[in-house]
Amino acid sequence: xxxxxxxxxxxxxxxxxxxxxxxxxxxxxxxxxxxxxxxxxxxxxxxxxxxxxxxxxxxxxxxxxxxxxxxxxxxxxxxxxxxxxxxxxxxxxxxxxxxxxxxxxxxxxxxxxxxxxxxxxxxxxxxxxxxxxxxxxxxxxxxxxxxxxxxxxxxxxxxxxxxxxxxxxxxxxxxxxxxxxxxxxxxxxxxxxxxxxxxxxxxxxxxxxxxxxxxxxxxxxxxxxxxxxxxxxxxxxxxxxxxxxxxxxxxxxxxxxxxxxxxxxxxxxxxxxxxxxxxxxxxxxxxxxxxxxxxxxxxxxxxxxxxxxxxxxxxxxxxxxxxxxxxxxxxxxxxxxxxxxxxxxxxxxxxxxxxxxxxxxxxxxxxxxxxxxxxxxxxx
Amino acid sequence: xxxxxxxxxxxxxxxxxxxxxxxxxxxxxxxxxxxxxxxxxxxxxxxxxxxxxxxxxxxxxxxxxxxxxxxxxxxxxxxxxxxxxxxxxxxxxxxxxxxxxxxxxxxxxxxxxxxxxxxxxxxxxxxxxxxxxxxxxxxxxxxxxxxxxxxxxxxxxxxxxxxxxxxxxxxxxxxxxxxxxxxxxxxxxxxxxxxxxxxxxxxxxxxxxxxxxxxxxxxxxxxxxxxxxxxxxxxxxxxxxxxxxxxxxxxxxxxxxxxxxxxxxxxxxxxxxxxxxxxxxxxxxxxxxxxxxxxxxxxxxxxxxxxxxxxxxxxxxxxxxxxxxxxxxxxxxxxxxxxxxxxxxxxxxxxxxxxxxxxxxxxxxxxxxx
Numbered sequence: 001x002x003x004x005x006x007x008x009x010x011x012x013x014x015x016x017x018x019x020x021x022x023x024x025x026x027x028x029x030x031x032x033x034x035x036x037x038x039x040x041x042x043x044x045x046x047x048x049x050x051x052x053x054x055x056x057x058x059x060x061x062x063x064x065x066x067x068x069x070x071x072x073x074x075x076x077x078x079x080x081x082x083x084x085x086x087x088x089x090x091x092x093x094x095x096x097x098x099x100x101x102x103x104x105x106x107x108x109x110x111x112x113x114x115x116x117x118x119x120x121x122x123x124x125x126x127x128x129x130x131x132x133x134x135x136x137x138x139x140x141x142x143x144x145x146x147x148x149x150x151x152x153x154x155x156x157x158x159x160x161x162x163x164x165x166x167x168x169x170x171x172x173x174x175x176x177x178x179x180x181x182x183x184x185x186x187x188x189x190x191x192x193x194x195x196x197x198x199x200x201x202x203x204x205x206x207x208x209x210x211x212x213x214x215x216x217x218x219x220x221x222x223x224x225x226x227x228x229x230x231x232x233x234x235x236x237x238x239x240x241x242x243x244x245x246x247x248x249x250x251x252x253x254x255x256x257x258x259x260x261x262x263x264x265x266x267x268x269x270x271x272x273x274x275x276x277x278x279x280x281x282x283x284x285x286x287x288x289x290x291x292x293x294x295x296x297x298x299x300x301x302x303x304x305x306x307x308x309x310x311x312x313x314x315x316x317x318x319x320x321x322x323x324x325x326x327x328x329x330x331x332x333x334x335x336x337x338x339x340x341x342x343x344x345x346x347x348x349x350x351x352x353x354x355x356x357x358x359x360x361x362x363x364x365x366x367x368x369x370x371x372x373x374x375x376x377x378x379x380x
Numbered sequence: 381x382x383x384x385x386x387x388x389x390x391x392x393x394x395x396x397x398x399x400x401x402x403x404x405x406x407x408x409x410x411x412x413x414x415x416x417x418x419x420x421x422x423x424x425x426x427x428x429x430x431x432x433x434x435x436x437x438x439x440x441x442x443x444x445x446x447x448x449x450x451x452x453x454x455x456x457x458x459x460x461x462x463x464x465x466x467x468x469x470x471x472x473x474x475x476x477x478x479x480x481x482x483x484x485x486x487x488x489x490x491x492x493x494x495x496x497x498x499x500x501x502x503x504x505x506x507x508x509x510x511x512x513x514x515x516x517x518x519x520x521x522x523x524x525x526x527x528x529x530x531x532x533x534x535x536x537x538x539x540x541x542x543x544x545x546x547x548x549x550x551x552x553x554x555x556x557x558x559x560x561x562x563x564x565x566x567x568x569x570x571x572x573x574x575x576x577x578x579x580x581x582x583x584x585x586x587x588x589x590x591x592x593x594x595x596x597x598x599x600x601x602x603x604x605x606x607x608x609x610x611x612x613x614x615x616x617x618x619x620x621x622x623x624x625x626x627x628x629x630x631x632x633x634x635x636x637x638x639x640x641x642x643x644x645x646x647x648x649x650x651x652x653x654x655x656x657x658x659x660x661x662x663x664x665x666x667x668x669x670x671x672x673x674x675x676x677x678x679x680x681x682x683x684x685x686x687x688x689x690x691x692x693x694x695x696x697x698x699x700x701x702x703x704x705x706x707x708x709x710x711x712x713x714x715x716x717x718x719x720x721x722x723x724x725x726x727x728x729x730x731x732x733x734x735x736x737x738x739x740x741x742x743x744x745x746x747x748x749x750x
Contacts, residue, residue, distance in 0.1 A: 307498050310451040314414065314499060328436045328452030329419045378498060 001316045004367040008202075008356030009151055009179060009295050010320055014245070015204040015357065021248035022206065025241040033238050034229060043240045050247035054211050057250050058196065059187040066212045066230045067238055071178040071199035072102040074212035075145075077234065078174045078195040079106045081220040083115060083143055089170055090140040096120045096128050096157075097338035099147050102197075103176050104334075107145065116140070122338040126155030126286030134165060141171040148180035148196075152335040152352050153286035154295025156180070163192025172218055178202055178210075182253035183261055183292055194218050200242065204357055205249030209242040265293035267355040267364045272296065274368030280375045285336060285350055297336075299350040302379040305330045308351055311374040317367050320352050382502065384410040389503045389547060390496035391415050392488060393443070393450070395435030398507030400442045400569045401558045402549040406505060407446050414499060415443040415450040418492055420459035420483070421580040431582060441568040453495050455487055462486035464580070468593055471616040474642040475719030478534075479578055481733075485537035493545065503547045510535055510730075511551030512543050518672050519543035521730045526554040533688045536723040536733025537669045587617050599645035601626065604638065604657055604748060612647040615640050620749055621658060621715025639748030648748050657748070658715050660741040662708040665722050665734025668699070676731070683725045686716050686736065692725055705734050718749060 005013070025046060031039030033047050047067075055062045068074045083093060095107050097119045111117040118136045120128045128146065137144075144166060149156050159175055166173045174195040177186065181196075182203035188196060195218060199210040214220055214233075226235030253260070275282055275298075285297040300308065305321045306329065312319055321330045332347035340346045355364065391403040393415040407413045417439045424430040436452060443450035463482045470477035488506065496504045508531045509524030519540040524530040538546070550558055562570035575582070581589045590596075596614030603609060609628050612618065617625075618637045626649060628635040638657040639648035650657045663686075670676045678699050683692035684707065694710035707722060716739050723733035739746045 306451070306453050307495065310414075310416075310453075310499055313449060313451070328417055328440070328450070329454035330452075 002363070002366075003316045003318060004363045004370075005318045005358040006353040006355065006364075006367055007318045007320045008358070009154075009352060009354035011201050011207070012204045012356050013358050014206060015249060015252055017252060018205055018245045018248045022241050022245040025244045029240060033240060034227065043238075046240050046244050047238055050243040053247045053250050054198075054213075057186075057254050058181075058213060059189050060213050061216065063231065064213055064215055066214060066233050067243060068210050068212055068234060069208055069239075070201070070210040071100075071176065071197050074197035074199070074210050075100070075102040075174075075176055076106050077212050077220070077223055078197060078214065079103060079110065079143065079145060080223045081233070082172050082174075082195070082218060083110050085219050085221040086142045086172075090138075090142040092116045092118070092138055092140040092142060094118045094120065094133065094136050094141060094144045094146075094171075096122060096146055098122045098126075098128075098150055098152075098335040099145065100151055100176055100178070103145055103147065120146075122335070124286075124339055125290070126150060126153040126335075126339055127157060127290070130158055130161055130165065133162060137165075137169065137171065141169070143174065144171050145174040145176070148175045148177040148184070148186075149292045149295075150286070150335060151179045151295070152333055153297045153339075154179070154291040154354075155286040156184070156290050156292060159193065160191050167192050179292060179295065182250075183257060183264070183294060185257070188213055188215070195220075200246040200249060203249050203253050206242045206245040209239050209246050261293050264355045267359050267361070268293055268296050270361060271353060271355075271364050271368050274365055275372055278369060278372030278376075280372045281379070282375070283346075285339070285346060294356055295352060295354045297350055297352045299346045300375050300379065301345065301349060303349050303375055304378075305348055305351065307378055308349075308374065311378065312351075312371065315370045315374060317370050317374075319371075320354075321350065385412060387502045388412040388414060388500050389505050390499060390501040391505045392492060392507075393417050393439045394507070394575075395438035395442075395569065395572075396507065396575060397562050397567070397569045397572055398509075398550055398558060400438075400507075400567050401561050402505055402507040403442070403446055403448065404561065404565060404567065405549040406547070407448060413446070413448045414501070415439060415446075415448055416492075416496065416499075417450065417452040418487070419452055419454045420456060420463075420487060422456060423580065423582065438569050438572065445565075445567060451499075453492070455491055458491045459483070459487055459580075470719045471590065471594060473719075474615050474640045476619045476717050477719045478721050479580075480534045481537060481721050483579070484535055489535075489538055489542050489546070493542065497545075503545055505547040505549055507550055508535060508548050509550055509553075509555075510548045512546055512548060518675070521671055522551070522728045523725070523730065524548075524550070525552045529555045532725075532730040533685055533721065533723050533733075536721055536730060537667075538671060539669065540672050543671070587613070590616060597645055599647065601628070601647045601649050603650060604648055609635070609649055615642065615645060615647055618647055620717040623653075639746070641748065654714075659712040660709075660716050660739045660746060661712050662706065662740035662743075663716055663722060663736050664700075664738040664740065665705045665707060666703075666737045668703060668705050668732070668734040670732040671730065673732075682731060685723045685725070686713060687720055695724075697724065704737070707734075716749075 029043050031043040033044040051062050051065050054065045093115050120132050148159050172194040176197045178199045181198045194215045196213040201207040222233050281301050283299045336347040389406050389411045393399045417436050419432050463479050467477045467479045493504050509529040510532045511522040513520045523532050601610045601612050622637040626635050633652035635649045638650040681696045684695045696708045698706040718736050720736050721733045722736050724731040739749045
C-alpha cells in the first residue's frame, strides 16, 4: 500500500537538491567556523553565504539573521530575549490565543514571571481583529507577537496592517512565520516586522536549523550562554552542513514560490472537490479565501479525531489534528477552541491536511477517496 | 476463516510487560497487529509528570520494536462517568467497590472494543491471564493456566458474544514464561515492574486519594454490643475483615472490622480473626452476569470466589425471580464484603459473576455489614 503524506505542516521531505548541497559539506567541511585556521575559514564561508541568502529572502541585512536550532528556539529567543531586556520600558505583552505552543507557552512563562499578557481573541474566520489589537495597545506594551500563518488552519493574519499600526510605538512586533515563509512574499522592512521566526524543515530543508530575524533596532538579550557566535546572541558551534542545506531549500523556495503556491492550491482544491464528489459531509474551518495554499483544516461532523487519524493511517494516509498530544491521545485543539469555543464539536472532529513536495495530483485524488471511505464508515 | 495476515487484531497496550508480550506473540503468529493505548485518567502532577505519558512511551518503544502501528485513545470521560462515579458511589454507600471489574465491563470490553472494531479489527486482544474456548458454537472463558495470575475474577461480567471477538494470548502461559519471552526478545518493558493497586490511584496513599473526592466523617468505633473502642477516620477507609489501622491496643486477640452503620457513622469492631461476627452462610448478588446465560439452570452447585486472591469454595446457586442470585455456602465463609464480586466456576470454566449485595447468616440478613 502506498503511503500518502498530507502532513507537510508538521514537517516536509528533504528536497533532493538540498541533500546534494549538504553531502559535500558533511564529508569535506568539518571545521569550526570560529577557528582561526583554514579549516575554520572554509566552514565560515558556507555559513556566511547561507546567512546572506536568508537575509536577501526577506529583504533584511545579514547582521539581522541569527541562526537557531529551529522555529521554537527562534520564538524563545525573540520573546524572552526582548521582554527581559526591555522591561524598564514596560511590562505588557500582546499575543493571540492561537499561537503555536513555541510562542504561546513561552509567553505564558513570561506571564508567570510577572508580565501582563493580553491574549487577543480569534474569530470564526481564524483571524484576530485589528480593532481588538488597537484597543489593547498601551504605553506599557513592549512586545506584540502574532503569527503570520496559523499552523492548524492555514489562515493568514493581517501582518502588514499590524506592522503599520505599531509604527512609531515602542513595542516590538514579532511574528512566527514558520508556516508562511517560502510561500508568501515577505519584506520585513516594508511590513514593519521587527522580529521573525523561520524554520528550515518546513520548507524541505534539514531539521535542526532555523533563524530569527531581529532588526538592528531591536535590543535583545541572549537566552543561552557560551561563546560569542551569532554576534553574542546565540552561543554554540554553528551547524554548518544544515545551514548549507537550509540555504539550498531557501533558494529553491524563492525561485519556485509562485509555482509552488499555484501547485499546492491546486492540490487543495482537487482534494476538496474529490471529497464533494464522494458525497461526504464536511466543513472547512477558517476563512478559505484567506489561507495559505498548503493547509486546509476540515471538520467532519459526527466523527472523532482519534478514530479518524488512526483509520487514515491504517489506510496509508498521513494527516494530523494539528494540536498537541498527551500520552499520544489528542487533546482538543487550542486553535479551534479559540475560534469556536471550548466544547464546540469542531474541536474534536477536525483534521488538518497539508500539501507539499510529497504530493502529486494522483495521490491527492487517491487520498481524498480513502479519506471519504473512512469518514463514510465512521459516520454511517 | 481469514488468513492471519488479513486478520486485524487490536491489542490493548498498557505499557506493561504482559500486553507487550501479548502483542509480540500475535505478531509472531502472523496477525495484522495494531497496538492501542487507552488513556483513562489524567494524573498529571504539579511537575507536569503523568504516568500515562510514561506508559505510552513504553508502548511506543515496544510497538516500534515489533514494527506494528500504535495509537492512543482517550476514554477519560467514559471512565469518569462509568467507573469512577460508581467507585465513589459505592464508597459513599459504605461498600468496597471493585473498579477493575467495572473497567473491564464498561471500558475495555465495551467502549474500547467498539473503538477497535471501528479500526477494522477482527479481534481485540489484551494481556489478561484468562483463556477463551470455543465449545459447540459457544464461547467460554477459562481460568488462566497460571493459577496465581488468573484474572477471570475481574472478567466475570463478559459474555459469550464479546468473547467471540476477544483473544487472551497469555492465557496458556505462566507469568515467569511471559517475562522470559520478553527478555529473550529484549523488549523494552521486559524488566518493568508490574503495576500494583487500582490504576487511577497507583502508588499513592489510598486514604489521601479518597479524601480528595469524598468528605471523611470521623466517628466512633464500637463493638456490636455498644462498647466504644475508639475513633475511626471515616467509614469509607475500612473494609470488612480489615485488621490494620484500627489502633486498638490492649490485651487479648487483635481487633478486626466486622461491620459498619452508615446512618450512625459507626464502625463495628470485634476481637480475634475468627470472630463469629465475621462469618456468614449465604449472600445475595446483584448485577448478575452469565457468560452463557441460556445454559444456566435455575439452581445448581458450583464453586465460587468472593475475592480475588482466594481459593474456590463450594456453593449452591439459585437464580431468583427478581434477577438476583441467592448463593449458599457449603461451609461458613469469613469476611464476605458487600460491593466485591462473587464469581462462579465449573472446574476451570468461569460461569459469570455478580456483585455481593447482602450477607446472610442463619437465614437472616446481616444488617451490620453495611
